[in-house]
Amino acid sequence: MERRSKELVFVPCPGVGHIISTIEFATRLLDQHPELELSVTLLIMPAPFNPYLDSHVTSLVSSLPRFTLFSLPPASPPLPHLPRSIEYFIVSLVQSYLPHVRSLLQQLLSGPATPLALFLDLFCTPLMDAAHDLSLPSYIYLTSGAGFLDFVLHLPVRHPQLKREFFISDPDLPLPGSSLPLPMSSLPGAVFDGDQTGGYAAYLKFSSRFRDARGIVVNTFFELEHQTISSLSRIDGIPPLYTVGPVIDHKGLPHPSFDRDRWEAIWRWLDQLPDSSVVFLCFGSMGGFNVEQVKEIAAGLEHSGHRFLWALRMLDSPKQLEEVKPESILPEGFLGRTEGRGVVCGWAPQVEVLGHRAIGGFVSHCGWNSTLESLWHGVPMLTWPIYAEQQLNAFRMVKELGLAVELRLDYREGAGEVVKADEIERGVRLLMEGEAGEVRRKVKEMKEAARRAVCEGGSSYHSIHKLIQDLVNQGS
Numbered sequence: 152m153e154r155r156s157k158e159l160v161f162v163p164c165p166g167v168g169h170i171i172s173t174i175e176f177a178t179r180l181l182d183q184h185p186e187l188e189l190s191v192t193l194l195i196m197p198a199p200f201n202p203y204l205d206s207h208v209t210s211l212v213s214s215l216p217r218f219t220l221f222s223l224p225p226a227s228p229p230l231p232h233l234p235r236s237i238e239y240f241i242v243s244l245v246q247s248y249l250p251h252v253r254s255l256l257q258q259l260l261s262g263p264a265t266p267l268a269l270f271l272d273l274f275c276t277p278l279m280d281a282a283h284d285l286s287l288p289s290y291i292y293l294t295s296g297a298g299f300l301d302f303v304l305h306l307p308v309r310h311p312q313l314k315r316e317f318f319i320s321d322p323d324l325p326l327p328g329s330s331l332p333l334p335m336s337s338l339p340g341a342v343f344d345g346d347q348t349g350g351y352a353a354y355l356k357f358s359s360r361f362r363d364a365r366g367i368v369v370n371t372f373f374e375l376e377h378q379t380i381s382s383l384s385r386i387d388g389i390p391p392l393y394t395v396g397p398v399i400d401h402k403g404l405p406h407p408s409f410d411r412d413r414w415e416a417i418w419r420w421l422d423q424l425p426d427s428s429v430v431f432l433c434f435g436s437m438g439g440f441n442v443e444q445v446k447e448i449a450a451g452l453e454h455s456g457h458r459f460l461w462a463l464r465m466l467d468s469p470k471q472l473e474e475v476k477p478e479s480i481l482p483e484g485f486l487g488r489t490e491g492r493g494v495v496c497g498w499a500p501q502v503e504v505l506g507h508r509a510i511g512g513f514v515s516h517c518g519w520n521s522t523l524e525s526l527w528h529g530v531p532m533l534t535w536p537i538y539a540e541q542q543l544n545a546f547r548m549v550k551e552l553g554l555a556v557e558l559r560l561d562y563r564e565g566a567g568e569v570v571k572a573d574e575i576e577r578g579v580r581l582l583m584e585g586e587a588g589e590v591r592r593k594v595k596e597m598k599e600a601a602r603r604a605v606c607e608g609g610s611s612y613h614s615i616h617k618l619i620q621d622l623v624n625q626g627s
């Protein structure tokens with residue numbers, strides 16, 4: 152009898168931090184058990200905020216023989232306008248694809264391969280209905296950590312009691328998986344927006360489906376968040392948790408405007424510097440600042456006296472620094488005065504940079520991929536969260552886990568606040584001048600734990616093995 156190959160179907164959110172992590176995780180699933188000859192179908196929605204992403208994903212997937220890419224067409228009818236909340240917009244966008252996803256799953260089911268499961272990113276949980284209608288199990292692949300999962304799982308429990316959004320004056324929030332209650336200032340900004348088409352409604356929509364999943368796969372590792380993972384695993388009604396991280400794209404994401412010659416010069420500069428002597432600043436795929444804030448960062452770096460490598464991106468601009476003329480943004484004479492001591496660039500190959508021995512600290516927005524990448528390379532972070540769940544990540548890394556140094560825990564994009572140069576200077580000094588010694592020691596330990604977790608016999612390796620067994624054996 153002809154053997155049908157087994158297919159895993161993935162739907163990530165249309166953003167860099169999500170798609171790249173999903174492709175990397177799917178690759179690990181395939182690679183860990185090649186004898187099973189699993190294959191992957193990736194359903195990608197057009198990325199509304201990143202014009203470069205679609206072509207990048209297409210070229211990336213074309214080099215992966217066991218992947219099939221389905222680029223979903225633009226939403227039809229198009230969503231009328233961007234409502235107040237980006238989260239609500241994304242959840243609505245995802246929901247508009249339900250008929251498409253259902254019919255693609257139907258096609259797959261009648262094709263030569265056997266689909267085993269649908270893997271959904273957090274905002275994509277409304278698509279569970281498509282799998283459910285066709286008796287296909289749904290799993291969640293969470294590109295953030297277990298601390299955030301703790302919060303997401305709590306929302307549908309809290310809502311029936313309070314029936315309202317959060318207010319900044321609410322008391323700190325105790326969560327079953329966290330040793331410290333979460334201050335309101337650490338919650339994602341969206342959950343304070345109680346409008347019918349606001350962030351709170353979006354969070355409720357996707358979080359209320361988490362318990363319907365067959366399993367929740369989290370990009371973390373047991374050694375990093377063991378308390379949270381153990382506590383959540385003991386709660387009735389929570390699907391099995393699989394901790395499979397750190398899932399890191401070590402190849403890095405090439406960017407269309409990436410200037411190879413310029414980077415060769417930057418590597419040469421880094422190569423001749425002492426170990427751990429450069430502070431690296433980078434704020435994710437979408438994080439940026441206005442001109443006033445950029446000038447304060449520049450002054451803070453200049454006054455700190457430390458060497459720096461700064462991946463500068465302006466607010467609301469996917470453009471690279473080279474396109475926006477740094478001289479017109481940075482303080483007059485800054486580039487000349489810091490020549491030899493600091494470099495300002497646009498898109499940086501972050502994973503590679505963090506792995507360079509000259510990098511000694513990382514000023515980060517605490518996106519979860521950046522957080523894992525810094526731990527993987529044992530480089531301590533100075534926290535500067537901007538949006539999404541970054542404040543929560545920063546709070547947990549600094550207060551609960553003692554794995555990062557605090558610059559800000561509660562900075563929020565759009566709140567009109569400017570972090571002043573002297574505060575940035577103090578933060579950089581704290582990070583780079585030995586006072587953060589205990590954090591640095593713990594981060595180095597966590598680096599070793601992260602590497603052990605993904606090796607054969609490690610906790611994440613074992614978790615992937617368990618997941619594959621559960622996928623293959625389900626229903627038998």
Ligand SMILES: O=c1ccn([C@@H]2O[C@H](COP(=O)(O)OP(=O)(O)O[C@H]3O[C@H](CO)[C@@H](O)[C@H](O)[C@H]3O)[C@@H](O)[C@H]2O)c(=O)[nH]1
Pocket residue numbers: 166167168169294295403404433434435436437438462497498499500501502517518519520521522524538539540541
């Ligand atoms: O100049 C740059 C900027 C970014 N990156 C890479 O891009 C990714 C960025 O991911 P992440 O650090 O998670 O930040 P975001 O792009 O902001 O990710 C979104 O998705 C994450 C995962 O769910 C969330 O934790 C964040 O809050 C959310 O903003 C990382 O792999 C970086 O290495 C580069 O290589 N070069």
